[in-house]
Amino acid sequence: MPPPPSAGEPRTAPAVEADGLRITLGGAPILAGVDLSVATGEWVTVIGPNGAGKSTLLRAVGGLLPADSGSVSLFGTPLPRLTRRERARIVATVAQSPVVPAGMAVLDYVLLGRTPYIPPLGRESAADLAAVHDVLDRLELSRFAARPLVTLSGGERQRVFLARALAQGAPLLLLDEPTSALDIGHQQEVLELIDQLRRDDGLTVLATMHDLSVAGEYADRLVLMAGGRVVAAGPPRDVLTAELLSTHYQARVRVIDGEHGPLVVPVRAPRV
Numbered sequence: 576m577p578p579p580p581s582a583g584e585p586r587t588a589p590a591v592e593a594d595g596l597r598i599t600l601g602g603a604p605i606l607a608g609v610d611l612s613v614a615t616g617e618w619v620t621v622i623g624p625n626g627a628g629k630s631t632l633l634r635a636v637g638g639l640l641p642a643d644s645g646s647v648s649l650f651g652t653p654l655p656r657l658t659r660r661e662r663a664r665i666v667a668t669v670a671q672s673p674v675v676p677a678g679m680a681v682l683d684y685v686l687l688g689r690t691p692y693i694p695p696l697g698r699e700s701a702a703d704l705a706a707v708h709d710v711l712d713r714l715e716l717s718r719f720a721a722r723p724l725v726t727l728s729g730g731e732r733q734r735v736f737l738a739r740a741l742a743q744g745a746p747l748l749l750l751d752e753p754t755s756a757l758d759i760g761h762q763q764e765v766l767e768l769i770d771q772l773r774r775d776d777g778l779t780v781l782a783t784m785h786d787l788s789v790a791g792e793y794a795d796r797l798v799l800m801a802g803g804r805v806v807a808a809g810p811p812r813d814v815l816t817a818e819l820l821s822t823h824y825q826a827r828v829r830v831i832d833g834e835h836g837p838l839v840v841p842v843r844a845p846r847v
């Protein structure tokens with residue numbers, strides 16, 4: 576098997592190739608044959624109503640949930656052929672509700688992102704610590720380094736979860752609702768940082784989001800899921816249509832042309 580790629584290396588295989596993914600949980604079909612391809616350097620965001628299967632898809636792509644059938648390859652290597660350590664060098668995941676270890680300081684938590692580079696029974700190197708401090712700095716978290724993670728606010732914590740994933744230095748980022756707890760300023764700051772890393776280092780991003788305008792502003796392509804299936808995919812302009820959103824979200828919306836893509840505004844039904 577070729578060595579795992581690192582950020583910035585040229586690659587030809589798609590970053591993610593999922594074919595016919597089927598997953599059953601608790602006896603119910605949750606993914607009903609999902610195909611997904613994400614090119615290296617691309618930003619794809621999966622949208623869809625609650626329970627559509629978005630998180631399940633991300634977990635399957637990250638190798639955290641085995642599929643009943645179908646396959647996932649990362650940068651051309653089928654998931655089952657990657658060891659845990661190899662996988663951790665290729666893909667970093669920010670889950671929707673990561674476990675917060677009791678009493679762990681922010682610095683130590685973000686340092687966990689360097690685990691795939693630290694030899695078994697070894698200690699972190701100066702380079703590992705430098706990578707962690709760099710990420711803390713970029714996410715304006717340095718002042719929290721010594722604080723127990725549990726004492727941070729929800730939004731501060733969410734930025735720490737992202738910091739851990741970025742410290743991993745993996746070329747593929749899986750982000751499940753990465754900015755759901757952030758105020759509008761921090762949301763923009765974090766998404767701009769991710770986009771900058773994508774442009775500078777060729778990072779690939781597969782995300783899920785509920786804010787449809789923001790999803791469309793940052794992604795190259797959107798994948799709309801409903802009932803465990805992909806029901807639409809393409810550039811934001813093709814997916815964020817009032818018709819598709821009304822059909823799959825049962826929502827009343829107005830779609831407005833924005834500078835970076837369509838903006839979706841929820842509108843109340845007329846009063847009777």
Ligand SMILES: Nc1ncnc2c1ncn2[C@@H]1O[C@H](COP(=O)(O)OP(=O)(O)OP(=O)(O)O)[C@@H](O)[C@H]1O
Nearest residue numbers: 600601603605623624625626627628629630631632
């Ligand atoms: N272990 C489980 N057992 C049974 N059902 C499960 C299990 N895990 C997830 N599900 C169900 O699978 C469906 C898809 O869940 P998933 O978290 O992937 O949805 P989602 O699209 O990410 O939703 P949301 O937008 O609410 O985060 C949901 O109906 C959920 O209840």
